[in-house]
Amino acid sequence: MEQQHRQWQKQCGRFRYLTAQPMAPGVLSSTPPLPPDTTCGAPRSVTICAFGTVASTSSPTATTSLAVGNHGIRHSDTMLAVKHQELQPTHVRKSLSSFFVNPLASGDAATVPTSSGSSSSSSSTSQPRIFEQLALNTISLGSLSQLEAPETPDANLSIEVTTNDDYWPWDNDEEEEEDGGGKSARHSDATVNTTVITSEAWPPRQIITSAYRLPVLTMPKRWKHKIAYRRFRFHAASADIKMFSNLRKKSSSDLNLVFDMFRGPSPTDRVSASTGNLHRRRKKISWQAMSPNHIQKQLHLVQEEKAMQAAPSQPIDAAKFVAYVTERRKKRILFKGEYLMIQRSIDMQKCRSDVASTMDDRNAYPDTLPYDYNRVILHTMPGDENSHYINASYVNSWVREKAYVVTQAVKTKAANAEFWRMIWELGSNCIVMLTKVFDFMRVMCAQYWPITSAQFGEIEVETLETKTYAHFVIRTFRLKRLDEYKGLESRIVKHFHFTEWELDSFPYISAFIELRRRVRQHTEKCFADAPIVVHCSNGAGRSGAFIALDANLELLKKTGQIDVFGYAKTMVNSRPNLVDSVDQYQFIYDALAEAILCNVQPIAMHRLKDRSSMYKAKKDRQVMEVQDNHENKLLIMLTPTLRIGDCAGGHRLENRGKNRDVMVVPPDHARPYLQTLHGESKDYTYINAVEVDGFTRKGEFIVTEWPKAATVDSFWTLVFDHGCHTIVNLSNQGNEKQYPTFIHNKGKHTYGPFVVEILNYHQYPAITSHMVKIMKRTFMISEIMQSGSAQQQLEAEVRICCLIQVRMWPIENKVPLSTSGLIDMIKMARSWRKRAPDRPETKPTIVLSHNGVSRCGIFVAANVCIDQMDMDHEVDVFHAVKMIRINRPQLIDMKDEYKYLYDLMLHWYMTNPEYRAFDEREEEEKGLVENTSRPGSTRASVKSNKETRKNKVVYLN
Known part of the structure; x- marks a missing residue:
C-alpha cells in the first residue's frame, strides 16, 4: 500500500490545484485549454465544487455531468469529468460511504457527454478516479433557477437532463395538473436538454452561497505523511459506522446541507500566508471537518432548520392536542x-x-x-x-x-x-x-x-x-x-x-x-x-x-x-x-x-352517593361503569414507569435478599434511608419501603412490606430513625416461616440495637392495638473498659408508638368484607396521631401489608381523601390515587380497590355529621345567591356576607 502511495505521488508530481475549466458556450470538450502552472503560485489544494441544485424540476430522471479541469497533474492535459446515469435517491444514499474516496484507487477516467448527447472518453486510462463517487454524493435535485451562473471563465457546469415516464419518487408529495393526454406534465416523452453555464469571473464561494450553503470539499495537498494517510483512511473506511449508516437514510437535501464543510482560505488569502503555517493549518482544518463529530453537528443543525419549518401555524383543536404532543415527544x-x-x-x-x-x-x-x-x-x-x-x-x-x-x-x-x-x-x-x-x-x-x-x-x-x-x-x-x-x-x-x-x-x-x-x-x-x-x-x-x-x-x-x-x-x-x-x-x-x-374535577361530598357501588342499583349502572373504566384507563396510562436505574439501591447484590418481590422495589429518590448501624449487611441503609405524599404533607406515609427474618431489625430501625408514632398493619398472616412475628402481645424483645417492650395490648372486634416502647441501646466506652465486657449499657432515646392491626380482612380478599372495620382503624390511627407526644403529625405513618402493595393503597388514599374533605369539603378520588402511585405504581388495584374507595368515603361522610351540616349551610348560601334578583338583594352583598362569616373580615370602604 505504501509503495502504491509513493507511485501515485510520483505520477501526480506536485499535486496542487484542480478546479473547473473554461469551455465555449454550448460545447463540452474532453481536452480544454489549460492555464499555465504559474496561475497558482501559492500552494494549492484539490477543490471540488459541488452544486446541490442542478437538475430541472420537470424531469423524472436526471443525468448530470460536471466538468472538472485537471491542471494540477503536470504530465496530463486530460479533462476529468463525472457522470451518473439515472440518478435516484437510493443511489445517493448507498454511495454515501464512499464520500471520502481513497485517492489510490485507479481505473478508467469517466466519460463526458457532448452537447449532442454523445460521450467522449478520456485520453488517459491511468489517471486516478478521484472524483467519481465524490460527485455522485454531492449532486442533488432542485431548480436551475436557484443556481446562479458563474462569473468567470474558470468554471463551467454542463447539465444533461433527460425526461421519461419513470416514476419520480422525490416529487410524489407535489400535486400537479394533468395534461390532456392523461399524464402529468413532468411525465412527458423522452427529451434531451443540455445547458452550459459560463461567466467571466468566479470564485467558487459565490455560486455555493446562491445554492443553499452547499459544500466545497478541500482535500489535503499531499499524502506524504504516513500518519496523515492513515487518519484519512480511518475516516474514510472505519469511522463511526453507526453514524454513517444513519446518514445514508437522510434525504438528498439533508446531505447537501450537512456537507457544508472543508472550507479553506481563498487563493488571495493563501498568497499572504507562509507555506509552513499554511500546511499545518490546512491539515488541521481538513481533519476537523472530516471528523464524525463535525458531520454529526452539521446534521443536527440541518435538523433544527427543518424542525423550525414544522412549527404550527394555527391553534390546535383540543381533540387532536394529546396526539400532537405524543407524536412530538x-x-x-x-x-x-x-x-x-x-x-x-x-x-x-x-x-x-x-x-x-x-x-x-x-x-x-x-x-x-x-x-x-x-x-x-x-x-x-x-x-x-x-x-x-x-x-x-x-x-x-x-x-x-x-x-x-x-x-x-x-x-x-x-x-x-x-x-x-x-x-x-x-x-x-x-x-x-x-x-x-x-x-x-x-x-x-x-x-x-x-x-x-x-x-x-x-x-x-x-x-x-x-x-x-x-x-x-x-x-x-x-x-x-x-x-x-x-x-x-x-x-x-x-x-x-x-x-x-x-x-x-x-x-x-x-x-x-x-x-x-x-x-x-x-x-x-x-x-x-x-x-x-x-x-x-x-x-x-x-x-x-x-x-x-x-x-x-x-x-x-x-x-x-x-x-x-x-x-x-x-x-x-x-x-x-x-x-x-x-x-x-x-x-x-x-x-x-x-x-x-385528566379533566376529572373534585365532587361535592353529598354527591358521593352517585359514585358509590351501593347506590348504583338505583342509578344508571351502565353510565357509572363507563366512567369508572375511563378513569381506570387514564390512571394506568399516566402512571410513571420506574426503570432499573431509578431503583438502583434495591437491585444491588447485597440488597436483593431484602426484597420479597424483585418487581416491587422503591426508587432511590423516595426511599427512607436508615441511619442506625445494624446487622451484617454492607448496605445497612436499605429497606424495601417507599415514602408516599399525603394531602397536607410530603412523605406523610411510609409504605413497606411485611419484614422477612433477615429484615426485622431493619424494620424497627426504620420506626426509630424516622420517629414513626403510628404503625398500621393491614395483614394478618399465619405462616410464621414466610411471615415471621415482629410484634408480641407482652414482654420485652431485642431486635438488633433496639429493645421493644409491649406496654399494653387491646383487642377489638375488627382490630387489635399494641402500645410499644422502643429503646435504643448505646454503650459507654468507660463502662466497657471497667467491666471488661459489653454487658454494661445505657438505655436512651425512647420512642412510644402505637401498632394497629386489622383482624377482619381475609387473606384471599382484595377488599374488606365491609367498610366498618377499616373505618375504625382509620379513626384510631388519626386519633393517636393527634394526641401522641413529640408532635406526631409531623412524623410519617408506617403502612405495611404482606407484599407492600395490596391493601396499603386503600388506607393511604382514604386518608388523603379524608384530609381533603376536612379542609376543602370536596372529594377527588381520581387525583388521590394518581398522586400516591407516583412513587409506587403498583398501589391501588383498578378493578376492586378503586371502586371500594368510593364506598369507604361515603361511609366516612355518613358517619360524620359536621359534613352534612356544612352542606346545609352551602345550600342556604347558594339559595341566597340565586335570589339576588329580588329587590334590595345584590350578588356583591351576598358574597360580602359570606366572606365575612368565613374569615371574620370587615370591609371598610
Missing part, C-alpha cells in the same frame, strides 16, 4: 425547532429596556429586565424620583389585556415595601409564588409576608389564615392603608405559594395543574378585574410556565383550541426569558396534555 428536536422560532420572533425594536438598565440597585437579576413599553409604572413617592420603577411587566392573555403581572422575587427590605405598594396600586387579589424561600443553600426569595402582621411602608399586612398542603401553601392576607381622603381601606389578598418546584428540576404536573385550578377557583369569585401577580426567583421561566398553562386553558375554555406556540411568542415579546429553555417549553406541552386528559 418521539422527536424532541421538533420542540427545539419551535423554541428557536420563538426566540427569533422577538422584536428587538419594540423590546427595549432603556429605563430598567439604569436601575441597577432595583434589579436583583440584571439579565431579566422589563421592557419599556409594558413595564409596571408606580406612583412616584415624594423624595424618590425613581420610585416609579419596579421590575415587573404586564403580560396579556388570550382573553384580556394585562391579565398578568410578572415580577422578580423580593430580596431586600426596600423591595418588600415596593412589592406591597404595587399590589395595592394594581388592585390585585391574587399572588402566585413559584419558588421556595430557601433552596439548595441559596436564598431564592425573602419571606415578604408576616407571620401575624407587619407594616410595609404605608401598607399594613395581616395574615388571617394559612392552609398547608403537600405541594403548596395558601395564605389569606388583609391589606390596610390609611388614605387622607377615603379613610381606612381594607382588601383581601390570596397568596398561593407553590413549594414543589425545586431548583434545576420540574414539579409533578398534577400538583402544578391543581395549583392553577385553585387560583382560578379564587379569581372567578372575585369581581375586581385586576391582574394576577406571578413571580418566581427571577420572574422568568417558572412564571412563564404558569401563565402559559393558565392562558391556554382559558383559550381552551372559550374556543376549544390551544396555541402554545403562538402564546409563547407573545410572552417572549412581553418579558425576557419567559420561555428560557427547551425543557420548560416541553413541560408546558406536557402539562396542557395532562390537563386535557
Whole structure:
C-alpha cells in the first residue's frame, strides 16, 4: 500500500490545484485549454465544487455531468469529468460511504457527454478516479433557477437532463395538473436538454452561497505523511459506522446541507500566508471537518432548520392536542425547532429596556429586565424620583389585556415595601409564588409576608389564615392603608405559594395543574378585574410556565383550541426569558396534555352517593361503569414507569435478599434511608419501603412490606430513625416461616440495637392495638473498659408508638368484607396521631401489608381523601390515587380497590355529621345567591356576607 502511495505521488508530481475549466458556450470538450502552472503560485489544494441544485424540476430522471479541469497533474492535459446515469435517491444514499474516496484507487477516467448527447472518453486510462463517487454524493435535485451562473471563465457546469415516464419518487408529495393526454406534465416523452453555464469571473464561494450553503470539499495537498494517510483512511473506511449508516437514510437535501464543510482560505488569502503555517493549518482544518463529530453537528443543525419549518401555524383543536404532543415527544428536536422560532420572533425594536438598565440597585437579576413599553409604572413617592420603577411587566392573555403581572422575587427590605405598594396600586387579589424561600443553600426569595402582621411602608399586612398542603401553601392576607381622603381601606389578598418546584428540576404536573385550578377557583369569585401577580426567583421561566398553562386553558375554555406556540411568542415579546429553555417549553406541552386528559374535577361530598357501588342499583349502572373504566384507563396510562436505574439501591447484590418481590422495589429518590448501624449487611441503609405524599404533607406515609427474618431489625430501625408514632398493619398472616412475628402481645424483645417492650395490648372486634416502647441501646466506652465486657449499657432515646392491626380482612380478599372495620382503624390511627407526644403529625405513618402493595393503597388514599374533605369539603378520588402511585405504581388495584374507595368515603361522610351540616349551610348560601334578583338583594352583598362569616373580615370602604 505504501509503495502504491509513493507511485501515485510520483505520477501526480506536485499535486496542487484542480478546479473547473473554461469551455465555449454550448460545447463540452474532453481536452480544454489549460492555464499555465504559474496561475497558482501559492500552494494549492484539490477543490471540488459541488452544486446541490442542478437538475430541472420537470424531469423524472436526471443525468448530470460536471466538468472538472485537471491542471494540477503536470504530465496530463486530460479533462476529468463525472457522470451518473439515472440518478435516484437510493443511489445517493448507498454511495454515501464512499464520500471520502481513497485517492489510490485507479481505473478508467469517466466519460463526458457532448452537447449532442454523445460521450467522449478520456485520453488517459491511468489517471486516478478521484472524483467519481465524490460527485455522485454531492449532486442533488432542485431548480436551475436557484443556481446562479458563474462569473468567470474558470468554471463551467454542463447539465444533461433527460425526461421519461419513470416514476419520480422525490416529487410524489407535489400535486400537479394533468395534461390532456392523461399524464402529468413532468411525465412527458423522452427529451434531451443540455445547458452550459459560463461567466467571466468566479470564485467558487459565490455560486455555493446562491445554492443553499452547499459544500466545497478541500482535500489535503499531499499524502506524504504516513500518519496523515492513515487518519484519512480511518475516516474514510472505519469511522463511526453507526453514524454513517444513519446518514445514508437522510434525504438528498439533508446531505447537501450537512456537507457544508472543508472550507479553506481563498487563493488571495493563501498568497499572504507562509507555506509552513499554511500546511499545518490546512491539515488541521481538513481533519476537523472530516471528523464524525463535525458531520454529526452539521446534521443536527440541518435538523433544527427543518424542525423550525414544522412549527404550527394555527391553534390546535383540543381533540387532536394529546396526539400532537405524543407524536412530538418521539422527536424532541421538533420542540427545539419551535423554541428557536420563538426566540427569533422577538422584536428587538419594540423590546427595549432603556429605563430598567439604569436601575441597577432595583434589579436583583440584571439579565431579566422589563421592557419599556409594558413595564409596571408606580406612583412616584415624594423624595424618590425613581420610585416609579419596579421590575415587573404586564403580560396579556388570550382573553384580556394585562391579565398578568410578572415580577422578580423580593430580596431586600426596600423591595418588600415596593412589592406591597404595587399590589395595592394594581388592585390585585391574587399572588402566585413559584419558588421556595430557601433552596439548595441559596436564598431564592425573602419571606415578604408576616407571620401575624407587619407594616410595609404605608401598607399594613395581616395574615388571617394559612392552609398547608403537600405541594403548596395558601395564605389569606388583609391589606390596610390609611388614605387622607377615603379613610381606612381594607382588601383581601390570596397568596398561593407553590413549594414543589425545586431548583434545576420540574414539579409533578398534577400538583402544578391543581395549583392553577385553585387560583382560578379564587379569581372567578372575585369581581375586581385586576391582574394576577406571578413571580418566581427571577420572574422568568417558572412564571412563564404558569401563565402559559393558565392562558391556554382559558383559550381552551372559550374556543376549544390551544396555541402554545403562538402564546409563547407573545410572552417572549412581553418579558425576557419567559420561555428560557427547551425543557420548560416541553413541560408546558406536557402539562396542557395532562390537563386535557385528566379533566376529572373534585365532587361535592353529598354527591358521593352517585359514585358509590351501593347506590348504583338505583342509578344508571351502565353510565357509572363507563366512567369508572375511563378513569381506570387514564390512571394506568399516566402512571410513571420506574426503570432499573431509578431503583438502583434495591437491585444491588447485597440488597436483593431484602426484597420479597424483585418487581416491587422503591426508587432511590423516595426511599427512607436508615441511619442506625445494624446487622451484617454492607448496605445497612436499605429497606424495601417507599415514602408516599399525603394531602397536607410530603412523605406523610411510609409504605413497606411485611419484614422477612433477615429484615426485622431493619424494620424497627426504620420506626426509630424516622420517629414513626403510628404503625398500621393491614395483614394478618399465619405462616410464621414466610411471615415471621415482629410484634408480641407482652414482654420485652431485642431486635438488633433496639429493645421493644409491649406496654399494653387491646383487642377489638375488627382490630387489635399494641402500645410499644422502643429503646435504643448505646454503650459507654468507660463502662466497657471497667467491666471488661459489653454487658454494661445505657438505655436512651425512647420512642412510644402505637401498632394497629386489622383482624377482619381475609387473606384471599382484595377488599374488606365491609367498610366498618377499616373505618375504625382509620379513626384510631388519626386519633393517636393527634394526641401522641413529640408532635406526631409531623412524623410519617408506617403502612405495611404482606407484599407492600395490596391493601396499603386503600388506607393511604382514604386518608388523603379524608384530609381533603376536612379542609376543602370536596372529594377527588381520581387525583388521590394518581398522586400516591407516583412513587409506587403498583398501589391501588383498578378493578376492586378503586371502586371500594368510593364506598369507604361515603361511609366516612355518613358517619360524620359536621359534613352534612356544612352542606346545609352551602345550600342556604347558594339559595341566597340565586335570589339576588329580588329587590334590595345584590350578588356583591351576598358574597360580602359570606366572606365575612368565613374569615371574620370587615370591609371598610
